[in-house]
Amino acid sequence: MTARNISRFWEWGRKIICVGRNYADHAKELKNAIPAEPVLFLKPPSAYVREGSPILVPLYTSNLHHEVELGVVIGKGGTAIAQSSAMEHVAGYALCLDMTARDIQDECKSKGLPWTMAKAFNTSCPVSEFIPKEHIPDPGNVKLWLKVNDQLRQSGCTSQMIFSIPYLISYISDFISLEEGDLILTGTPKGVSAVQEHDELQAGIEDVITMSFRVDRQDH
Numbered sequence: 001m002t003a004r005n006i007s008r009f010w011e012w013g014r015k016i017i018c019v020g021r022n023y024a025d026h027a028k029e030l031k032n033a034i035p036a037e038p039v040l041f042l043k044p045p046s047a048y049v050r051e052g053s054p055i056l057v058p059l060y061t062s063n064l065h066h067e068v069e070l071g072v073v074i075g076k077g078g079t080a081i082a083q084s085s086a087m088e089h090v091a092g093y094a095l096c097l098d099m100t101a102r103d104i105q106d107e108c109k110s111k112g113l114p115w116t117m118a119k120a121f122n123t124s125c126p127v128s129e130f131i132p133k134e135h136i137p138d139p140g141n142v143k144l145w146l147k148v149n150d151q152l153r154q155s156g157c158t159s160q161m162i163f164s165i166p167y168l169i170s171y172i173s174d175f176i177s178l179e180e181g182d183l184i185l186t187g188t189p190k191g192v193s194a195v196q197e198h199d200e201l202q203a204g205i206e207d208v209i210t211m212s213f214r215v216d217r218q219d220h
């Protein structure tokens with residue numbers, strides 16, 4: 001059997017743990033309170049989509065939003081990881097989108113229901129190539145951007161995150177054990193907006209990586 005390669009972490013079938021409201025400017029634009037503790041939700045591995053394949057708009061939404069985020073790829077599992085050693089558990093990073101059916105999320109929020117239908121559908125987690133840890137020496141200070149059809153919509157810096165990457169790894173691993181190949185999405189800065197069928201999305205981590213995705217309508 002060939003050894004699995006972490007640089008193809010999306011093929012491993014591991015968890016995608018997402019952090020919400022980790023940027024004050026984004027929490028404010030959606031009129032959400034600034035959280036005192038990280039807000040967490042999950043996506044299944046079937047949410048992954050890679051460049052060359054389209055992001056599919058689910059049939060049940062008419063307000064699909066982009067959220068550009070820094071993803072952290074776990075290289076060494078653990079439970080109750082201390083903040084001081086958290087970065088030893090990181091193998092690398094990925095540029096990610098947390099595609100969100102905002103109308104469905106609003107409905108779930110108003111009914112007190114979980115966000116699964118809004119956040120966890122097929123193709124809701126576009127990801128870039130794996131970025132080895134050494135390529136981002138300071139993940140707490142990288143610039144993220146996203147354009148729709150060449151128009152800049154999101155531009156932010158991970159220095160604006162409310163909860164740092166070591167804090168998130170430690171917090172999450174207290175009650176969800178982290179495994180090699182897991183991905184943590186660290187939240188989005190302001191500027192989220194709707195995408196339509198045939199839109200072209202481009203996103204980047206300044207000086208590190210870019211990626212592009214086309215949006216298509218699901219046909220059944």
Ligand SMILES: CC(=O)CC(=O)C(=O)O
Binds near residue numbers: 023187
């Ligand atoms: C309100 C949200 O959808 C939270 C989220 O995913 C974020 O990145 O913030």
Ligand SMILES: [Mg+2]
Binds near residue numbers: 018020069
């Ligand atoms: Mg998000």
